[in-house]
Amino acid sequence: MKPAQRPLELSLRLAFYILKNKLRGRKRFPLVTMLEPLEMCNLACVGCGRIREYKPVLNQMMPVDVALNAAQESGAPIVSIAGGEPTIHPKIDEIINSLVEKKYFVYCCTNGLLLERMLKKIPPSKYFCWVIHMDGMEERHDESVARKGVFKKAVQGIEMALSQGYRVCTNTTVFRTSDVEDLWQMFRLVKDLGVEGSMISPGYEFVDAPDQNMFLTRQESHNLFKKLLDPAKTQGMQFYNNPLYLNFLRGERDYQCTAWSNPTYTVMGWRKPCYPLADEHVQDVAELFDAELWEHYGVGRDPRCANCMMHCGFESATIFQAISTPKDWATLIKAGAAHKGGITAA
Numbered sequence: 061m062k063p064a065q066r067p068l069e070l071s072l073r074l075a076f077y078i079l080k081n082k083l084r085g086r087k088r089f090p091l092v093t094m095l096e097p098l099e100m101c102n103l104a105c106v107g108c109g110r111i112r113e114y115k116p117v118l119n120q121m122m123p124v125d126v127a128l129n130a131a132q133e134s135g136a137p138i139v140s141i142a143g144g145e146p147t148i149h150p151k152i153d154e155i156i157n158s159l160v161e162k163k164y165f166v167y168c169c170t171n172g173l174l175l176e177r178m179l180k181k182i183p184p185s186k187y188f189c190w191v192i193h194m195d196g197m198e199e200r201h202d203e204s205v206a207r208k209g210v211f212k213k214a215v216q217g218i219e220m221a222l223s224q225g226y227r228v229c230t231n232t233t234v235f236r237t238s239d240v241e242d243l244w245q246m247f248r249l250v251k252d253l254g255v256e257g258s259m260i261s262p263g264y265e266f267v268d269a270p271d272q273n274m275f276l277t278r279q280e281s282h283n284l285f286k287k288l289l290d291p292a293k294t295q296g297m298q299f300y301n302n303p304l305y306l307n308f309l310r311g312e313r314d315y316q317c318t319a320w321s322n323p324t325y326t327v328m329g330w331r332k333p334c335y336p337l338a339d340e341h342v343q344d345v346a347e348l349f350d351a352e353l354w355e356h357y358g359v360g361r362d363p364r365c366a367n368c369m370m371h372c373g374f375e376s377a378t379i380f381q382a383i384s385t386p387k388d389w390a391t392l393i394k395a396g397a398a399h400k401g402g403i404t405a406a
Contacts, residue, residue, distance in 0.1 A: 062229060063298045064256045067186045070138075075393075077137050077381065081288075088349040090136040091376050094324035094335055097122035097155060097325055101146040101204045105233055107274060108143060109266025113338070116146075120327040127155045131164060133345050140322075147174040153181035160187045167191050169231060171210060172217035179224055188281040189227035191259065192218055194250060196232075196242045204235075216255070222254050228252045229300050231259045232237045234275040234281075240288050247297040257300030260288075261371045262309070264336040270405050278367045282311030302397055304378035304388060305371060317358040317365060318380055319373035323348045333357045337364060 074091070081089045099114035111118065131139050132291050138158055146152050147170050150393050159166045170178075182188065195204040198211040221228050230250045232243065247258050262285075265275035272403045274283060287292075289306055299306060307313045319334035329341035333353055347353070368374075382388035 061256055061350050063251055064222075064255050066227070066300075067165075067188070069355070071336075073137050073165070075264055078379070082383065087351070088320050088347075088354075090316075090323050091321045091371070091379065092133045092138040092140050093134040094222075094322050094372065095130060095141045095155075096143045097127050097152065098149050098327065099143065099148060100148055101108040101143060101145040101171075102148060102173055103145070103210065105205045105356045106271050107204065107233060107263045107266075107269055109268035112268035113238055113266070114269075114326070114328075117327050120208075121151075122147055122219075122327050124150070124151050124154045124158065128162075128323075128329065131159060131347075132161075133399055134323055134325070135322075138167070140169065142169040145171060145174070145368045147178050151180065156182050156188065160185050163187055165189075168227070169193065170217075171205065172214035173210065176220060177215035179221060184227070185226040186227070189256070189396065190217075190221050190231055191231045191254075192227045194230040194232055194258075195245055196239065197246050197249070200239060200242050215249075218250065218253050218255060218351055228253055228255045229257055229259055233261060233263045234284065234288070236276050236278070236280060237264050237274050238284070240284070243288060244293060244297070247299075251296065251298045255298070257298040259371070260298045260309075261301075262367075262369045263371050265318060275368065278369065281309065281367070281369050285309035286311065301371060302377060302378060304382065304390055305375040308374055308378065309369060313378075315374050315377035315381060317368065317373040318377040319357070319403075320348050320354060321376035321380070324370040336368060336370060 099110055100118045101111050104111060141156065148169055156166055156168060164187065166188045171193045175190065192214050194214060195201045201211040202208045216229055250258060262276050262281045265272060289310055304313060308315055322330040322335055323345050324335045326341065328341050330345050330348060331338040332340050332342050332348060334357070356362060357365060379392065384391050
């Protein structure tokens, strides 16, 4: 099956939105609202720290109006819904359908276990995309999520969603334990199924994750992604990330983190400073754009940021730097025109 292409309107809307904010003189503004309407999950992935970090509030469910208000307060044209497992939320369909009605571009990250029942409640739309977690082929993926049978369920979910006209992407987190040959096989599989593309990112060393040895150092990430993204080996694969970010993963470019562009709203409020780090939770998203705050975070400023290369902090950095670099901006425009690569949702 020929892979689907993301809507051209998304690239055009995002470009206009960035231009509008730049003309207003804003130095920091969001591109993607990261919305976590719950932290409960039906899996316990070995590389995830969320269900352990938010253990005291796992039973809390964000009200629909609170979720919608967070998206409005942020103002970003893209909303990425994660958690926890979003499809557990009893009113996730109301949240998604309301956001789509307001013409936000919505990405819902899911392990796919409950996808079939969700398809009956959320109609297909160019403004909505399922993002299915896939960390390898069957053995590797089931090992990463600590449960057998999840890979098969995810593939079935992808096939079912595509057959019913949904936009679908996959999201892969790369660890020290990842097998490149296995990932290549998986990327070919999902491309042949017809997904728009595969989002990739190194895992972040969440302090609450049970296995700290699985996380890559920055140099290890460069070495692994040079092999994983070898042009001779990846021909025909469909990556959703933009080409500048892929070059960054290979160590061919260097950027400072711009994680303020992906503010994360949880049942406890906005994570401050960013998606990976929550030194506190605040109720005003404007606090996350304070210049003084970012004097203390980022590569070379906080040791916890030293190995981070997550797309929520660095893919946006490629966008902001490209604005003032004509060659890079042309690269992004070309990728957008081909409907390949853009801002990704975590």
